[in-house]
Amino acid sequence: MASAFRALVAKIIKKGLLTVRGPSGEQRFGGGGGRSVTIRFTDEQAEQELAADPQLKLGELFMDGRMIVEEGDIYEFLALVKDNTLSEGLTFGMIWRGIGRIALGQLRNRLPVNHNKRNVAHHYDLDEKLFSLFLDEDWQYSCAYFNPPGISLDEAQLAKKRHIAAKLLPKPGQRVLEIGSGWGGMALYLAEAAGVDVTGITLSEEQLKISRERATVRGISDRVRFELQDYRYLKPEKKFDRIVSVGMFEHVGRANYRTYFNKAAEVLADDGVMLLHSIGQPTVSYITNPFIEKYIFPGGYIPALSEVLPHIEKAGLLVSDIEILPMHYGHTLRHWRERFLARKEEAIALYDERFFRMWEFYLAGSEMAFTHENFFIFQVQLKKSLNAVPHNRDYIGDNERMLQQFESRRMPLQPVSGSQRVLERH
Structure with missing residues (x-):
């Protein structure tokens, strides 16, 4: 049978x-x-x-x-x-399990207890050697920008930083806040490209350690600092001319969107500019994939733009630009997956075969979300005042060309390194 x-x-x-x-x-x-x-x-x-x-x-x-x-x-x-x-x-079984997960997701969204730091550590405090197996030389763990098409992963990640910096319009001496600073690559780029003072905040102790080491090695730790801090506790009297957040918003959670944008509005200068880069999905979903929630990104949620924009408006921020990048993360994930598979034995040596298959499934499933489920990246540029940015988009291309000149003179990146301690297996 x-x-x-x-x-x-x-x-x-x-x-x-x-x-x-x-x-x-x-x-x-x-x-x-x-x-x-x-x-x-x-x-x-x-x-x-x-x-x-x-x-x-x-x-x-x-x-x-x-x-x-x-x-x-x-x-x-x-x-x-x-x-x-x-x-x-x-089947009936699938339907009732789906209803149960929706109910559980709604309950979690209403719980006052926030486990952000624990959730971040679950993923980002893995042994840094794991990430060296598949990321680019700057350890950009977010969507690359494949413009022009066909460029390498390293070139596309550099193009992503350039594209974001061009939209931020940073000027020498300005104060920049990065919410979710990763391994420091974006903050270092902005500081060196534009002469700005950058504060990066993260909830990952391993990322914090490596970011600080990188700033010291490049001799700019006096104007690029990294802190272990939750964005919710930023002091309102400390204002920033620019705010950037890349690949962090997916960890905020639907219940915290109002808090997130209220805090951004609170610490953004009146003539300031913010750039939010996040994964988006085409419609509102009430649950996160249960495998991803359980094993990869506990507490994560991919928003629809329709969920995000009302909170931006209520916070008193103005939307000055929205750009949709539909397939760039699919290309990024394909690169990551191929690089990860090519170094299978090293991944297994770090953890074990079960862990390797778990990450292979995570990378493949994430890639499929962009190739088959219409997921995308959105970049939303925000401001408080009408004239904080030019009234046309020509400045983005102009700024990118100037940034390319900086890149041709920039000191080469050193290999990302940090503690060689193998963390407890997850």
């Missing part, structure tokens, strides 16, 4: 070819004409678990080695499923 999973697959897979192997035998699904993928289950129970709760169990079964992709890879399998229509295959 066919398992519940195979019965479900028969309803879903119409395009392409999926071969399923396991203790109960081999079956093929789909009419061809697309991707061809073969998966194998090591036990019959695995198929039943996947049919009951695919959102969580697909990643867990792959991570645990109970579902093995024998032809193609996990990205191809995910893409094959997304190439087909899922609505016909919904």
Whole structure:
């Protein structure tokens, strides 16, 4: 008798070819004409678990080695499923689990207790050697900007910093705040390119340590400082001419949007400019993918623009520019995944095979969100006063060309380094 999973697959897979192997035998699904993928289950129970709760169990079964992709890879399998229509295959079990997760997500959004630092540490305080396996030379762990198309990952990450700096219009001597400063690359770029004074705040102790080391090595720690601080506790009397936040807003959480933008408005100078760079999704969602929530980014949430803009307006900030980058993160994630897979043995040596498969699934699933689910990057430029930025967009290209001249003279980046301590495995 066919398992519940195979019965479900028969309803879903119409395009392409999926071969399923396991203790109960081999079956093929789909009419061809697309991707061809073969998966194998090591036990019959695995198929039943996947049919009951695919959102969580697909990643867990792959991570645990109970579902093995024998032809193609996990990205191809995910893409094959997304190439087909899922609505016909919904089961009662999937529906009630989805309702339960919506209810839990709503409850978490209303809890007064905030676990930001713990959530950040879960991901960003992993051994820094892990990130060296797939990031660019500046350790930019956010969407790159592939303009022109076809450039390398390093070139695209540099283009991202240049594009953001061009929109910020920084001037020598200005005070800049970076909310979520990562390993320091954006702050160092702004300080050296524009002669500004930068304060970067983070909740990751490992990132803080490395950022400070990098500023010291480059001899600019007198005007680039990094602090272990939550944005909510920034002092209102300390004003900044520019605020930038890249890849951090996804960790704020829907319940905190008003607090976030109120605080930004509070510390932004009257003639100041802010640039927010974040992942967005095309419609409001009430849950985060349960695998990502459990294993990768606890507490994370990808916003729709319709959720963000009302809080910007209520904070008294003016939107001066919105740019949508639809496929750049898909390209970035493809680079990251290929680089990570190419250094599989090193990743396994740092942690183990289960961890490696967990991250392979995370990178593949994230890539698929941009290639198949219409996720995108938005860059929103904010201001308080009408004339804080020019009234046309020509200045962005002009500034980028000037920044390229700076880059040609800039001191080469040193390899990112930090503590060699291998942290407790997650």
